[in-house]
Amino acid sequence: MARTNSSIPKDASPAYKAVATRRSHSKVTDRAPDARELESLVAAAGRVADHGSLHPWRLIALRGDARSRLGVALAKAAKLKGSDAASLAAKPLRAPLLVAVVFRPEKSQKVADWEQEAVASGVAHMLSLLLHDAGWGVIWRTGPYTRAKKVAKMHGLQKGEKLLGWLYVGGIPARSGSSHTKTVRADKYLTTLD
Numbered sequence: 001m002a003r004t005n006s007s008i009p010k011d012a013s014p015a016y017k018a019v020a021t022r023r024s025h026s027k028v029t030d031r032a033p034d035a036r037e038l039e040s041l042v043a044a045a046g047r048v049a050d051h052g053s054l055h056p057w058r059l060i061a062l063r064g065d066a067r068s069r070l071g072v073a074l075a076k077a078a079k080l081k082g083s084d085a086a087s088l089a090a091k092p093l094r095a096p097l098l099v100a101v102v103f104r105p106e107k108s109q110k111v112a113d114w115e116q117e118a119v120a121s122g123v124a125h126m127l128s129l130l131l132h133d134a135g136w137g138v139i140w141r142t143g144p145y146t147r148a149k150k151v152a153k154m155h156g157l158q159k160g161e162k163l164l165g166w167l168y169v170g171g172i173p174a175r176s177g178s179s180h181t182k183t184v185r186a187d188k189y190l191t192t193l194d
């Protein structure tokens with residue numbers, strides 16, 4: 001493939017370009033995709049390879065006050081008080097929409113849990129890419145209290161369900177650079193066995 005200066009081949013497909021130029025946005029504006037747009041992107045993201053088609057995942061959109069309730073749960077899980085509690089509690093307010101990624105393994109003789117977790121993680125990566133491609137700012141965040149009981153309860157998780165973190169989603173600020181600066185040296189990570 002002929003390459004441009006940005007290391008994206010001139011004849012790259014739209015999919016290649018979307019993947020190669022994806023970047024995270026830690027700062028986003030108050031705009032967010034509505035329920036309909038999000039649903040449409042989830043429908044596409046859910047098409048990841050899925051051994052046994054178990055769909056071992058679900059997503060929970062947190063908007064409005066639900067983000068504050070998550071903040072309270074994080075601060076309680078951290079056993080913080082005063083300004084430290086307030087500062088942790090404010091973290092989920094950094095974006096108008098948080099998409100909680102839930103891994104929900106199905107009992108299976110054939111498909112191990114780790115394979116199913118790879119599917120849930122794949123859905124999150126794919127959704128993050130699709131949101132970025134649709135013009136939204138996204139960053140996948142976790143933290144030490146992602147698996148805390150209080151945090152699980154706030155989301156209404158069932159036994160066996162585990163959070164993989166949250167996609168923080170919002171508008172891309174006008175001053176934010178649009179292109180990705182990082183490139184990956186494929187030869188460092190790709191080897192061949194003949």
Ligand SMILES: Cc1cc2nc3c(=O)[nH]c(=O)nc-3n(C[C@H](O)[C@H](O)[C@H](O)COP(=O)(O)O)c2cc1C
Pocket residue numbers: 022023024025139140141142143164165182
């Ligand atoms: C499972 C997972 C958890 C992450 N948790 C955090 C986090 O809590 N805080 C953070 O700043 N970045 C976190 N990241 C990394 C960011 O999502 C992002 O990839 C990173 O800032 C690099 O930016 P880039 O995606 O533009 O290369 C996490 C990524 C993954 C896949």
